[in-house]
Amino acid sequence: MCSTFVVPSVRHSSHVIEFPYTRSLGPVYGEFLTGLRDQRIIGIRNRDGSVLCPPTEWDPKTGEALALDFVEVGPEGTVTTWAWVTKPTRKHPLDHPFAFALIQLDGADTAILHAVDVASMDKITTGMRVTPRWRKERIGLITDIEAFVPLESK
Amino acid sequence: MADIAIIGYSQSPSWREAELTEPQFLFPVISEAIDHAKIERREIGFTCAGSCDYLSGQTFAFVMNLEAVGAWPPISESHVEMDGAWALYEAWVRLQAGDIDTALVFGSGKSSPGNLSEIYPLQLDPYTLTPLGVDPASMAALQARALIDAGLVTEREMAQVVARNRRDAMNNPRAQVSGDFDEDALLAEPYLTAPLRKHDLPPISDGACAVILATADKARAVCERPVWIRGIDHRIEVHQPGMRDLTVSSSTQIAGKNAGVGNAPVDVAELCVSFSHEESVLRRALGLAENVKVNPSGGPLSANPLMAVGISRFAEAARQIAEQGAHRAIAHASSGQALQQNMVAVLEGD
Numbered sequence: 246m247c248s249t250f251v252v253p254s255v256r257h258s259s260h261v262i263e264f265p266y267t268r269s270l271g272p273v274y275g276e277f278l279t280g281l282r283d284q285r286i287i288g289i290r291n292r293d294g295s296v297l298c299p300p301t302e303w304d305p306k307t308g309e310a311l312a313l314d315f316v317e318v319g320p321e322g323t324v325t326t327w328a329w330v331t332k333p334t335r336k337h338p339l340d341h342p343f344a345f346a347l348i349q350l351d352g353a354d355t356a357i358l359h360a361v362d363v364a365s366m367d368k369i370t371t372g373m374r375v376t377p378r379w380r381k382e383r384i385g386l387i388t389d390i391e392a393f394v395p396l397e398s399k
Numbered sequence: 400m401a402d403i404a405i406i407g408y409s410q411s412p413s414w415r416e417a418e419l420t421e422p423q424f425l426f427p428v429i430s431e432a433i434d435h436a437k438i439e440r441r442e443i444g445f446t447c448a449g450s451c452d453y454l455s456g457q458t459f460a461f462v463m464n465l466e467a468v469g470a471w472p473p474i475s476e477s478h479v480e481m482d483g484a485w486a487l488y489e490a491w492v493r494l495q496a497g498d499i500d501t502a503l504v505f506g507s508g509k510s511s512p513g514n515l516s517e518i519y520p521l522q523l524d525p526y527t528l529t530p531l532g533v534d535p536a537s538m539a540a541l542q543a544r545a546l547i548d549a550g551l552v553t554e555r556e557m558a559q560v561v562a563r564n565r566r567d568a569m570n571n572p573r574a575q576v577s578g579d580f581d582e583d584a585l586l587a588e589p590y591l592t593a594p595l596r597k598h599d600l601p602p603i604s605d606g607a608c609a610v611i612l613a614t615a616d617k618a619r620a621v622c623e624r625p626v627w628i629r630g631i632d633h634r635i636e637v638h639q640p641g642m643r644d645l646t647v648s649s650s651t652q653i654a655g656k657n658a659g660v661g662n663a664p665v666d667v668a669e670l671c672v673s674f675s676h677e678e679s680v681l682r683r684a685l686g687l688a689e690n691v692k693v694n695p696s697g698g699p700l701s702a703n704p705l706m707a708v709g710i711s712r713f714a715e716a717a718r719q720i721a722e723q724g725a726h727r728a729i730a731h732a733s734s735g736q737a738l739q740q741n742m743v744a745v746l747e748g749d
Contacts, residue, residue: 274526297642299527305637326548326645328540329593334516336532345537347641356641358528358541366593371548387527 272313273302280317282385286377288353290314295354319350321396322357324373329366338388344369348393362392369395403494404618404625405746407436407611408714413575413702416511417605421455425467425507425607432503432609437621440469443611444499446476447490449483449506450706453518464507475499482506483608483710484732484742490612491631500617507607508706515603515705523736524638536592536600538640538736539674543594545645546676551683554594557675558585561598561700564672568697575702576602598700599675606704608711624748626717630658631744640737651684651731654743660685660729662745667692667719668729669712673699677738681731685743695719709733713744720748 270278273289277300280287288298289311296316303310327346333339338360346369347356362378363369375393383389409431411424433440446468450461461478468474477493479485483506490502516534523529546552559582568577580598588596618625634650634657636643643649655661668691672678678693687693694700696715699708709732716728727747734740 270526278526299524299639301639301642305639305642325641326541326545328537328544328595329590330537331590331592334514334532334534336517336520336534338531345531345533345541347541349641355639358531358533358639358641360531366590371544387530 271302273300276300276313276315278385278387281387281389282383284379284383285317286319286350288316288318288350290316296352297355298350298353298357316352318352319377321374321376322348322350322353322393324361324369324371324375325349325356326371327361327369329369339392343392346375346393348375359387359390360392362394401495401497402615403491403612403628404615404622405610405628405713405717406613406618406622406625407432407434407438408609408717409435410573410608410707410711410714411606411704412573413602413604413606413704414511415575415603415605417509421450421460421507421509421607422463422466424605425464425505428607429467429503429505429609432505432611436611436613438501438611443501443503444475445490445493445502446474447486447493447502447504448476448478449481449486449504449710450478450508451480453521454508454510454513454705456513468503481734482706482708482732484713485633485709485734487610487612487710487713488631488633488742491628494612494614497614500614502612503609504612504710505607505609506707506710508704509605510705511603511605527639533736535736536595539600539676540592540595541640542645542680542737543599543674543676546679547594549646551646552676552679554586555582556679557599558582560672560675560678561585564694564697564700567695568701571696571701573702574697575604577697577701595674601673601699601703602701604703604705606702606707608704608707608714610710610713610717624721626720627747629745629747631742632657633740633742635735635740638739645737646680648680648684648738648741651681651738651741651743654741655685658743658745660743660745663727664688665691665729666725666727667695667716668731669694669696669698669716669719670729670731671699671709671712671733673703673708673733675700680738685729685731695723709742713746716746720746
């Protein structure tokens with residue numbers, strides 16, 4: 246009655262989980278991220294004449310589609326508000342304390358969110374002028390800008 | 400719109416780290432809400448749940464929560480990947496059709512096992528924001544700094560909000576953080592994400608909340624003190640935080656107006672103040688008078704079960720009317736980054 250089930254060997258099966266899709270960014274984010282690769286920051290003209298950066302495909306107030314009227318902005322800009330991160334997470338762009346800030350780039354009417362790399366909290370203020378520190382190898386991502394830095398330190 | 404009433408509610412305590420699974424801690428909450436409404440489970444015509452698979456770290460995790468509902472014989476149910484307050488809104492819309500008279504709605508979340516600072520950036524724009532890992536505290540701190548710069552709130556006022564909520568939470572057996580805290584001592588704490596200190600953030604909580612809704616005839620038949628939903632509205636602002644004026648909450652303002660907040664005096668408001676500075680933004684957006692008591696439960700700063708914290712505002716506001724003698728209350732729920740989305744409801748007793 247009694248029999249022993251013998252496992253001849255442990256079977257292994259390797260799987261690679263991946264999403265092998267190619268995503269098209271569309272005409273607006275495509276322009277914006279390609280611009281970053283080329284060290285240029287692109288905004289878009291809104292229906293009311295103001296300039297939006299990051300650019301959107303539609304008027305943020307009305308949802309109406311925008312013409313592809315791109316405007317180069319920045320690269321310098323002004324900090325409109327900021328948050329001092331004392332303990333960066335693994336997902337943050339810098340591994341030491343830094344500020345997240347909303348930065349209104351010159352020529353834009355809205356602000357872009359990015360990191361500002363200064364040594365300590367007392368080195369950043371609202372209204373401070375900043376400029377991007379570009380990554381040497383840029384591939385068309387928002388992180389092609391490592392961080393913004395105070396204008397005078399560039 | 401047909402008047403819909405809250406005829407029952409139940410909440411679990413907020414735990415820093417629940418030992419039970421989400422379906423396990425949901426089970427008594429749902430059963431108690433049904434008992435509280437003095438109905439039988441089979442009388443429920445529609446069930447709607449709010450939860451977030453990202454918190455569970457598992458696709459379709461929300462299906463397991465139906466174990467706590469009982470789905471045999473087959474039931475009519477739906478789920479929103481949002482706070483239970485949005486499940487309540489869906490059921491409110493469903494009841495307008497008039498073919499069913501009772502709905503069960505609930506929200507639940509077990510957020511303690513995950514790392515919320517790293518999970519939450521996934522809800523943001525995947526090209527401009529998620530790659531920067533912008534966490535909820537950083538988003539909130541950007542708003543707090545904008546308010547401080549504009550002279551609309553001070554760090555002392557933020558500490559006062561925290562101290563008041565924690566004091567009020569001493570009377571709430573479901574609260575997680577409560578006690579008598581001195582605002583000077585709070586202000587002496589170091590910054591976590593400046594200008595926010597740890598206490599300006601909500602606690603990490605596991606928990607659940609269930610509410611039973613009924614049409615007017617059904618509510619009158621089974622409930623001594625129905626709490627009527629006189630108005631409810633939900634508005635969303637643009638996603639990019641740099642395209643909004645962070646010193647105001649235009650979505651709350653519009654939702655409040657559409658819900659009828661200003662049509663009569665308000666006794667009490669349960670607002671989704673997850674970060675201390677948000678109270679001042681929401682008070683202004685809703686036009687609340689100085690004497691309106693905000694968050695007598697201690698609010699989200701004392702108990703923050705994600706995906707149940709918004710629907711808990713409905714339960715707490717209904718509790719104020721059904722048990723504490725208030726006549727007109729506001730329930731508010733929020734979603735997204737830095738108060739991007741807001742839902743406002745006006746609740747009234749008879």
